[in-house]
Amino acid sequence: MSSYSHPARRRHLGDKRLIQMFIIPTVVLLILMNVFPLIYSLYLSFTEYSAINPTPPKWVGLDNYKKVLSDNLYWHNFAVTGRYALISVSLQMIVGFGLAMLLKEKFKGSGLLTTLILVPMMLSPAVVGAFWKNIFNPSFGIFDQFLGYSDPNTAPEWLGDPDLALWAVVIVDVWMWSPFVMLLSLAGLSAIPDYLYEAAAIDRASAWFQFRRITLPQVMPLLLIAVLFRTIEAFKQFDLVMGLTGGGPSLLQGTQAVNVTETVSVKLFRLAMPPQAQTGLSSAMAYVVLIIIIAISNLYIRALNKVREG
């Protein structure tokens, strides 16, 4: 009865079968939860279909994609997202890397300071959105008071002014995520061996020359990773916008009213969810976003490899 007496049988149960037994449930789960929805939504993106409607999906070919890519209304959402990603990620890189340069030298309390700076990153975006909504409030928020406006009637209305609203979201995103860039930059900076700077001092390089020719290239791989992560996140921006502005305020652009902070994800959410529930169209839009993110990631990864290999 013991496996001793059936060595051959035991072998049959072993190795390959065992591996399969462990892997198959995972694969099945993956197919059910990821692969199937992915493929099914790809199919839906070529159909006219609403998830809350009993009518079955109707094949319409590329119509949804044509609409998403050519209609000014959707184009506006892509433009908002792109502008937002560009400004927000650039500022995060500058602020985060700047902070890292300042905190690179150890001083008394620098550990505590670093931890404190990291706190915003650990908060939930929904909470951050709710808090900053109050902070931006022109009548009782402290932001305008900090800027020196004492009269609520003349103070800028950050979340309500179409010229300022996107910047307000950028400010909060920078506040929240610059610490992440700082953390990666600090890791990169502290990995640069001191002897490189000693060699550079011997080679009579100025501080600026050392920064340009040693510090920057040495941390570049990590900076690129930070840019990659932050860009992908920015393209998916949803929760902060929902918490702060809900996509608004709206602005008349030609004959159309557009929401100035409505990012692609927010738009997608609106399209996909009831009452609109345009499942086919929103699937097409989601695929466009996916392709854009994959393309951007590929560009960065290529840049990263180039930096690594020289």
Added chain:
Amino acid sequence: MATIELINVEKKFGPSYAVKPMNMTIHSGEFVVLLGPSGCGKTTTLRMISGLEAVTDGQILFDGKDVTWLHPSDRDIAFVFQFFALYSHMTARENIAFPLQAQGEPRDSIRKRVEEVAKMLRIEHLMNARPGGLSGGDQQRVALARALVRRPAAFLMDEPLGALDAEFRESMRAEIKRLHIEQNATTVYVTHDQIEAMAMGDRVVVMSAAVVQQNGTPAEVYHDPANLFVAKFIGSPGMNLIQGHYADGRVALPGDNRYDVPADWHTTIHEAIGRDGDIILGFRPEAAHISASGPIATTVYTTDLHGSYTMLHLEIDRDTIVDVRAGRGTNYPIGTPARFDLDPAMVRFFDPKTEMAIRKGGNP
């Protein structure tokens, strides 16, 4: 080319000395080797000369000008680091060009100079490789090229051959020596390898325990060591040192041996330790020769065969074994008796109390 002077230069890390107050002059164009065992303060000394490490006291002069508190980049020196310290993200060419680019030299002249130096060090074929892809020896050449490219007033090299294997060290040693002669640059070279020091230095500065033990030509530190440390440290094997008792022109040695001290030493020894006192007799292996009528009787302990000679280890008594160099013609079976005599011009004496050499004409 610069003359470098250290005046009472010292370095303390906390309460302990890495380098005790030291004085040294390195003349323009000279090749000076700092030699000593690990941890004796060689690197610290070099780093103080370069300005990478601040002195805790004393003065450093370059050509008579006080540079003690000048930044390394204002001293016009090149430093070859023990572990190369190449810029890992740059190609060999970019590494070598770096010091010139940092000075904002025109592109054309940089390219010409870099090619010149690459040719001198025979690394033209490696110019597009990165340090990570180069062997230790090649990295060392690139590091040397980077140091040479700027024609600095002085070269400081910290064990530049320490990371190389034996075979390669020999050829690099010759190369550095040749470069020094061609460039005629003041060079301070750190090593813990005494063979390297003897082979390369115009002058050898022997350090131990944060103190300069002797500063002299290779011949001086070899033949006239200033103290017991130098006598033992220089040479492989080091000088034979036998405890004895001096009285009336004779040294009583272990094993009832007596050695008649050459007459020209008597006054010097009397002045140093008196007519009767403990003394240490020192001689190099090549100062002894096997002779049946020799005054010192021994037994053969072991023998090492070297290519061109035999090194005999002779037992005078249980605690005293000396190394004697002999021709390779004769066979010396272990356990057989052997007597040897000493070349009177090559014997040295030390005071066991002070551990200093007893020297004719006193200590310089």
